[in-house]
Amino acid sequence: MRYRLTPEQHKRLEDLAERGVISREQAAEVRDALDSDRGAPAGGGLWEVLGYVGGALVLGGASLLVGMSWDDLPRPAKVGLLAAATLVLVVVGLVIGGERQGPRGRIVSVLFALASGTAALTVGSALDEYESLAATATGLLVAVLGYVVVRGIPVLLAAVAFSAGLVLAGAGEWFDSSTPSVSAGLIVLGALWTALALVLEHRRVAYGSGVVVAMIGAQYAVSAEQPWWGYGLTLLIAALCFGAYLVERSAVLLALGVVGVTLAVPEAVWDWTDGALSGPLLVLLTGVVFLVAGGVGLRLRRAKG
Known part of the structure; x- marks a missing residue:
């Protein structure tokens, strides 16, 4: 059985998305689910x-x-x-x-x-x-x-x-290909894609991609003479992801925040100790970061509920 939404129904979905009642992604999912061939x-x-x-x-x-x-x-x-x-x-x-x-x-x-x-x-x-x-x-x-x-x-x-x-x-x-120019360019590009997510249909994909690009730019600076720029910017991006999660309630932001912390904390410890910590200790530290981040995530989800 073939079922198609009427033009009026399409317009109502667009109105709901424009007023912020539902996101554009949700409107697209509803349209995809209803405007299809049933059976x-x-x-x-x-x-x-x-x-x-x-x-x-x-x-x-x-x-x-x-x-x-x-x-x-x-x-x-x-x-x-x-x-x-x-x-x-x-x-x-x-x-x-x-x-x-x-x-x-x-x-x-x-x-x-x-x-x-x-x-x-x-x-x-x-x-x-x-x-x-x-x-x-x-x-x-x-x-x-x-x-x-x-x-x-x-x-x-x-x-x-x-x-x-x-x-x-x-x-x-x-x-x-100097490190500062690449890092700055990728971070600015990531911020641009994150901003464009506000007007694009696939918001989560756009701002998730923007965060990933910015994080890659920050990690690029870790190889510089002063690596604290790299892991410091990575931690900042992770903190912004956690802050945005409180508003947007998107699992993508929470996951990227966890990834940022997991990358930056071992890098910071390695830099501060001048590489004194061995590989197993860094793995252990990474596991602790995951556990802490998971606990924070569960608390945030509980607060949302």
């Missing part, structure tokens, strides 16, 4: 799996075919093959089209995410200078456009990955 979930799931398998086999076969003679191909042929792969992925995604939620939307999102990767490789293969910068910028542009079209998690994650790659490529081109 035939297995069929939809089967076609979705076949779509993924087909895409993987096409890409795998093309990769094997090209890999056998890639080094012997002239540059125009390489660029042409990569551009053709990008075009095929985009065209197939547009042909499948359909709703943003549901199996077809997820398949299209994966195809556009793959297209962002092949587009980046196309540009990178075509240039001799600034190839990394141009490739990551192209991948980011295609991923962002794909997200505008389909609003899928895979293409959103591709956009986050390419934005981080763009920061790394820019630091390598203009700042000689």
